Structure formats: structure tokens, C-alpha cells
Amino acid sequence: MKLNKLMFREYDIRGIWGEDIDEEVSYLIGRAFASKMTKLGLNTTVLAYDNRLSSETIERNLLKGLVESGITVYRLGLASTPMCYYACNYYKTDCSMMITASHNPKEYNGFKFSYNGIHNAFGEDVREIYDLIEKKDFVDGKGSVIECDIRSEYIKLLTENIKLGNRRIKAVYDPGNGTTSIITEDIFNKLNIDVVGIYNTSDGRFPNHHPDPCVEENLADLKKKVIELKADLGIGFDGDGDRVGVVDEKGNMIDVDKYLIIMWRYLYDKVDKKEGFFDIKCSKALEDELIKLGINPVCTRTGNSYTRKISNDGDYPLGGELSGHIYFRDKFPGYDDGIYAGIRLIERLSHTDKKLSELLDGINKYYSTKELKVSVEDTKKFMYIDKIKEYCLNKGYDILTIDGVKAKFADGFALVRASNTGPNITMRYEANSEERLKEISEEFNGVLDNIIKEG
Numbered sequence: 335m336k337l338n339k340l341m342f343r344e345y346d347i348r349g350i351w352g353e354d355i356d357e358e359v360s361y362l363i364g365r366a367f368a369s370k371m372t373k374l375g376l377n378t379t380v381l382a383y384d385n386r387l388s389s390e391t392i393e394r395n396l397l398k399g400l401v402e403s404g405i406t407v408y409r410l411g412l413a414s415t416p417m418c419y420y421a422c423n424y425y426k427t428d429c430s431m432m433i434t435a436s437h438n439p440k441e442y443n444g445f446k447f448s449y450n451g452i453h454n455a456f457g458e459d460v461r462e463i464y465d466l467i468e469k470k471d472f473v474d475g476k477g478s479v480i481e482c483d484i485r486s487e488y489i490k491l492l493t494e495n496i497k498l499g500n501r502r503i504k505a506v507y508d509p510g511n512g513t514t515s516i517i518t519e520d521i522f523n524k525l526n527i528d529v530v531g532i533y534n535t536s537d538g539r540f541p542n543h544h545p546d547p548c549v550e551e552n553l554a555d556l557k558k559k560v561i562e563l564k565a566d567l568g569i570g571f572d573g574d575g576d577r578v579g580v581v582d583e584k585g586n587m588i589d590v591d592k593y594l595i596i597m598w599r600y601l602y603d604k605v606d607k608k609e610g611f612f613d614i615k616c617s618k619a620l621e622d623e624l625i626k627l628g629i630n631p632v633c634t635r636t637g638n639s640y641t642r643k644i645s646n647d648g649d650y651p652l653g654g655e656l657s658g659h660i661y662f663r664d665k666f667p668g669y670d671d672g673i674y675a676g677i678r679l680i681e682r683l684s685h686t687d688k689k690l691s692e693l694l695d696g697i698n699k700y701y702s703t704k705e706l707k708v709s710v711e712d713t714k715k716f717m718y719i720d721k722i723k724e725y726c727l728n729k730g731y732d733i734l735t736i737d738g739v740k741a742k743f744a745d746g747f748a749l750v751r752a753s754n755t756g757p758n759i760t761m762r763y764e765a766n767s768e769e770r771l772k773e774i775s776e777e778f779n780g781v782l783d784n785i786i787k788e789g
Contacts, residue, residue, distance in 0.1 A: 335359060340712050341444075342464040344754035345456035345639035348435050348444030351388035355443055360392040364399020364431075366466035367447060370459075371405060371429055372473045374449055379429035382410035382418040384513040384574045387538040388443045389433050396433065396445075397479065404475015408482050412536075414513045414575030415446065416671035420491060421484045422451050423667060434513075434574040437546035438755070440539055446638075453642035485517065492674050493524040495665045499685035504528040504565040506581075507676065508556040510545035511537040512573040514673060521673055527680060532559055545572050547579025547672075548658045550587050550704065557585035566683055567690050569676035576638070577658030578672035580679065582690040590656050591616035593679065595623045596693045597652055600682045602627045605651040605664050611644055613637075613655035614737045615705065615749060615762050622698045635737035637754055642669060656705070656762075700746070701771045702764040710786060712757040719759070721785045722750045722778075741778075745770050748778045 335356050341349040347363065349355045371379065381397060383389035389412075400407050408425050410418060415432050422430040428451040435442035446454045466472070505527055509515035515536045522529040532555060533542045543552045547570030560568040560581050568581035580588040588596075591612065598610060611632040612620055624631040634644050638659050645653050645661040645668050654660040659670040666674060683690060710718060723739045734740040738751020738760075746765030753760050761778065765771035 360395035364396035368403030382413040383433035401477035405477040454639040456639035512545040514575040578675040611653035615656040715752040
């Protein structure tokens with residue numbers, strides 16, 4: 335199989351099983367990862383895989399590549415991405431390799447990996463894996479495998495510092511048949527709450543809905559169950575467990591920027607550092623609320639590898655991105671864990687008589703689109719963004735270019751960026767009125783359409 339260079343994206347490796355990834359490619363990625371580790375003076379790594387149908391086969395072959403390169407492997411087996419992160423800390427190794435394609439469709443798979451135990455590799459560190467494979471620049475050695483199980487320690491990590499209040503919460507959760515289904519029941523049973531799970535059986539075919547809880551249509555059954563049971567909230571998880579989606583007691587989806595408002599209102603007087611970060615896609619309502627609370631707002635680029643690094647480097651008590659990655663550092667190690675984010679919201683609710691929807695009372699009102707996607711050729715998407723930037727400069731717009739192009743207006747914004755996980759251009763628009771939102775959307779949709787037609 336010819337190695338597809340486009341798999342080696344900005345912050346992970348991701349492709350289609352049987353087309354981009356097979357047994358040989360998996361083995362070669364293991365060899366290249368191990369060789370890079372050796373060059374860095376590292377010789378141990380955690381290895382885990384999600385519940386996609388191809389993951390076990392990939393893991394066996396990748397493991398072979400690691401061992402033949404002299405690496406000692408802490409073999410975790412089937413695990414969520416946050417479990418892999420925790421195991422890296424638990425075994426005090428800087429390196430980790432997680433086999434997952436996160437929320438991509440079931441035919442995809444991929445690799446998230448780290449060389450420092452703090453954040454996943456991105457940029458040139460990802461592309462170097464491709465170069466090492468192309469050059470066959472591998473080291474040889476005789477490694478070993480340590481079979482390990484951190485299940486009980488991980489459950490303790492998530493639950494031991496949760497201090498529930500007097501209100502007993504009723505929650506519904508939905509793993510979407512993803513990897514969190516192997517452990518969610520045991521975790522929630524440790525808490526003094528009423529809890530009901532749906533689609534809580536591990537099935538890499540994802541037969542009930544796509545495992546992406548930040549796409550509203552994937553929460554349809556969770557919404558129905560919350561209303562049916564008169565629950566206080568619903569919580570959804572993505573395929574590998576590092577992202578969360580939330581539904582309030584009325585069955586309405588709460589976007590992550592609104593989740594961050596709810597949690598900052600609870601935490602702002604409990605933490606010393608008065609700074610919080612959020613990615614460029616978040617609503618201005620979040621920035622407005624942070625300023626009201628006396629929290630310094632820090633806007634960052636999108637992308638899990640970047641936001642994990644930002645969380646660590648800035649030591650922010652709380653931060654997140656609209657796609658569902660949330661980082662607590664007030665009493666948690668700081669990596670993104672969808673289950674933990676859900677538990678912290680339950681903790682917050684247990685200390686108030688207010689309904690979840692009422693915890694957003696008083697925020698500034700903006701009208702926003704969901705994240706919109708346009709499929710384009712992977713090789714052209716960044717060129718299209720350059721042309722959007724040129725258009726904005728010619729119009730004299732105030733722009734932010736830390737991630738794509740964000741045109742900022744007094745009454746709203748337009749964000750157009752290239753996806754780092756697929757062949758897409760993504761857009762998000764916001765304004766302080768529905769009429770203005772329509773104007774901004776029509777302007778930038780039209781500009782992008784013309785740019786794509788011109789090629």
C-alpha cells in the first residue's frame with residue numbers, strides 16, 4: 335500500500351482502514367514512532383486503542399514495530415483516550431500512542447501520540463513520522479511488553495475529589511456505543527446520583543448514531559430520554575472519550591462555550607488564577623461573561639494538541655474548545671476527559687436548586703450558526719483560506735489569523751478556517767441580531783463559493 339501523505343495531519347495521523355491504513359502501515363508507524371523516541375533518548379511508551387473494528391489489528395502490528403525497535407511498551411489494551419493519558423502519568427513515561435479516529439466515521443482510524451506526556455504531537459512532529467517511513471530510517475532493538483490495567487486507579491482519579499452537595503441529581507448519559515461504554519457505568523455508580531445510560535454497549539460499528547456529541551442531531555435520543563425521565567441533565571461522549579456534549583433538563587443542547595460560562599460562574603471565586611482560555615470558535619458571550627467575572631479571557635487556536643499545550647503552559651484553572659474538549663486544572667491533572675467534564679457539571683448542579691437552563695440566566699444574547707462544513711480538496715483548503723484573508727484585507731476588516739481567518743465586527747464575527755482533521759473548510763458566524771447574522775453568513779458563504787469555483 336502506498337503511504338498517503340495526507341494522513342499526516344496537523345495534530346494526528348488519520349485515514350481510512352483498508353485504503354490508507356493496513357497491517358503494514360501500522361507496523362511502519364510503530365517503527366517510525368519508536369525511532370523518533372530513540373533519537374529523543376526515550377525508550378518506554380503507553381499503547382492503547384479504542385473500540386473501532388480495525389483497532390485491534392492495528393494495535394498488534396504497531397506493537398510489533400515498537401518491540402522490534404527496542405521499546406518497552408505498557409500495553410493498556412482497549413481504553414479511552416483519557417485512560418491512555420492517565421496511564422502515561424501513572425507509569426511515569428513521557429510517551430503514549432493512542433489508536434483512534436476520535437469522532438470520525440467508523441471506517442476511519444488513526445493515531446494520537448506524545449513525546450512529552452503533556453500534550454500530543456503536532457505539526458512537524460507528525461509529519462516527521464511520514465519522513466522516517468519514506469526514508470526507512472529505523473532503529474533496531476529488542477523491546478518488551480508489560481500488560482497493564484489502570485482501571486481502578488482511573489476511576490479513583492475521576493471520583494475521589496468530587497464533593498456533591500445536598501441535591502441528588504438525576505442524569506442520563508450516552509456513550510454512543512463508543513469506548514467510554516467500557517467504564518462509564520462503574521464510574522457513575524461511584525457517585526451518589528440517579529443515573530441511566532443509553533447506548534452503553536461497546537460496538538465499533540456505532541449502530542445507533544455517530545459518536546460526536548457536539549453535533550446536535552447525534553443527541554436526539556439523549557434529549558428524548560432526559561425529557562421522558564424528567565432528568566436534570568444529559569451527557570454524551572465521543573468515540574474515544576475525550577469530548578463531552580450536554581443537554582439541559584428541557585432537552586436543549588448546551589454548547590461548550592455556554593458550559594464554560596456555567597462552570598466559571600461556579601469556580602471564579604474558588605481559584606487563585608483569574609484567567610481562562612477558549613478557542614477561536616467560541617461565542618463572544620463567553621468572553622463577555624469572563625470579563626464580567628473578572629477573569630482574563632485568552633483566545634487560542636482550535637485543536638486538541640494545541641489546547642492541551644496551552645492548558646499546561648498557562649496553568650489555567652479551566653479552559654476548552656467548542657468541539658467539546660474541556661480542561662480542568664483546579665483539582666484535576668488538566669487533560670481533556672469527557673466523563674470528568676460531565677461529573678464536574680453534576681457536582682456543580684448538586685450545589686444549587688436552580689435548573690441547568692437557569693444557570694445561563696443573564697448572559698449576553700448572540701445568534702450563532704453551528705459549525706458549518708464544506709467539502710473541498712485537501713490539497714486546496716489552505717489556499718482557499720489565503721484568499722479569504724486577502725478578501726478581508728481588501729475590505730479593511732479587522733481580522734484575527736491565529737487559526738484561519740476571523741473577521742471581527744462590532745456586532746458579530748465570521749470565522750472561516752481549514753479543518754485539520756478532514757478535507758473541509760469550516761465556518762461559524764455570529765451576530766447580535768438574526769438579521770445581521772444572515773448578512774454575515776450570506777456574505778462569507780458567497781465569497782467562499784466564488785473562491786472554490788475559481789479553483
